[in-house]
Amino acid sequence: MDVRPFQETDRAALRELFGRAGADSPTESLWGHLDSEAAVYLDPYMDLEPESLFVAEDDGQLIGYLAGCVNTRAFPSESERMEQAFRRYRSIFLSRSALFFARATFDTMAAKIRRTPAAEDFTDQRWPAHLHINIAPAGRGTGAADAMMDLWFTRLRAIDSPGCHLQTLVENTRAVKFFERMGFRAHGPEPLVPGVRYQGQKVRQRTMVREF
Template identity: 45%
Template sequence: MANVDGTTGVTVRTYREQDRSRLRGVLARSGEGDPAATSVFGEHDPAVWLDRYADGDPGSFFVAEEDGELLGYLTGCLDTSALPSDSECFERLLRTERLFLRPETALFLGRMAFDSIVDRGKETAKEFDDPRWPSHLHIRLVPEARGKGIGSALMRRWQERLREEGSPGCFLQAMSENTEAIAFFERMGFEHHGRPRIISGFRGRNGERLHLQTMVWSP
């Protein structure tokens, strides 16, 4: 457990099983104010963005807490190949939860099919796989926790873990339209890896096309 510099009462600690249900509220609120916020999984978001990390690599799962209230979290994975990928989660949910019956998912799948035609010949976003950066992370904060150094504290704890475990490097993928997030990751030492790539099926709040930027960091 570590105190957050300059933020009285806020600590960063490793995930505990009793956090699981409460973190669903953090996940639900974390997209507020994000111009590129979008969800494919709907009510199954926790299974993808929380549970697979809590079950698969809990030692790389960190939470920020103040007076018992959870303000944010970082889900990490030392070896990306050890956990199901986003596409594997999506395909499983399509089969087991009949996700395709959700109107939002049906619309998403229709846009994916349309985009596959429109984007033919373009560089489109895909899942990242490079042995130089086998680890990855996702980070979420509730709106009132932003700009207070809490995200930086979570990232520093994750970077410490990468050094402790001997990981050669880490990657993340963020919407390039989320300029505040991109700037934050740059401040934490992440570098752009390639150009932003257009994402099939995804749209912003105003219907605009979105792009995915891969970023990498090495200890």
Template identity: 55%
Template sequence: MQIREFTESDRAELHALAPIVGEGSPTASLWGHPESEAAIYLDPYLDHEPESVFVAVDDDGRITGYLVGAVNSATFPSEEARMTEAIRRYRLVLRRGPALFFARAVADTVAARLRRRELAGEYTDPAYPAHLHINLAPAARGTGAADALIHRFLDHARTSGAPGCYLQTLTENTRAVAFFTRVGFAPVDRPAEVPGLRYQGRRVHQQTMVRSC
């Protein structure tokens, strides 16, 4: 397994891989429209900070996983801004799946505020300015690719001046939580409800985790 920096020629292959990397996990799909989901969680990283994107390549030259990140989250487009742009660009409120998701998200938000439950959101701490998202094809899990991608990004973030890094996963994704714990990330704050998202018919909860670079 080779870990290397992203090149523009990888873009099409990453787009083809993006819909399957979450297979079996609570975040396999948000609202069933892969193109708009990639416009939030993939393309902005390729466009704004390609030097912080790394890919795992197998012996046949195929990309089997990737990590996207930002060294300084304060200068990177926020998740809210990226989502707002995707909603506008793809007219998601006019598409049945996404429209149902957003309607449920609004209802969840109202209910959480009435009951004073914490909601998921972005994390800000100058001690952990970098952030990352990591995704592997099912066949690449357990190969060591995830470890290598994480450490490659942390080395990059450290040499770029970032003292620490955070990520956000779901408590219901127990495999991911166990992996991130093993590579040195620790949870901060309590898990927070993610409006709109369901896994096996149940609400899910965001867990923020941090570690030094």
């Protein structure tokens, strides 16, 4: 297995991996349209900060990736990326995504009525960096995730970053345990994530932070 920085020649293979990584997890598919999901959670990292992108390869096939950003405030926010993706792909009009958007609208309105928080972007200069990590089923248990995190931590230490954050789901217990083992801890409230369901149930966002 080879764990290394992203190269431009990885682009097509990484895009293909995006479609199968995270299988069987609560975040396997969000609104059911792969191109617009990639436009939020993968493409901007390849385009804007490829030096913070790492991949794991086994026998010539990519099995995992870590997409990082050293300064969240200098990167387009998740909300901005989602808005651009929805506008570009007209995702709201796609039949396979309609249920997600209907649920998201209902969840957001219900949260406002109940005055309960909903998931939102996170920025805090104590933890300016952030990351997304995804492993295909074939890469789980191989040490690929640990090795990519080590490369990411090395990059953050090299630039004297004070800390890093990430956002996952409370219900993604496998991911939460992994991040805790990597030195992250829960931070702040755990609001509802509008529109997303796992095994038919609503899910909550967990923000996790790590100092250096």
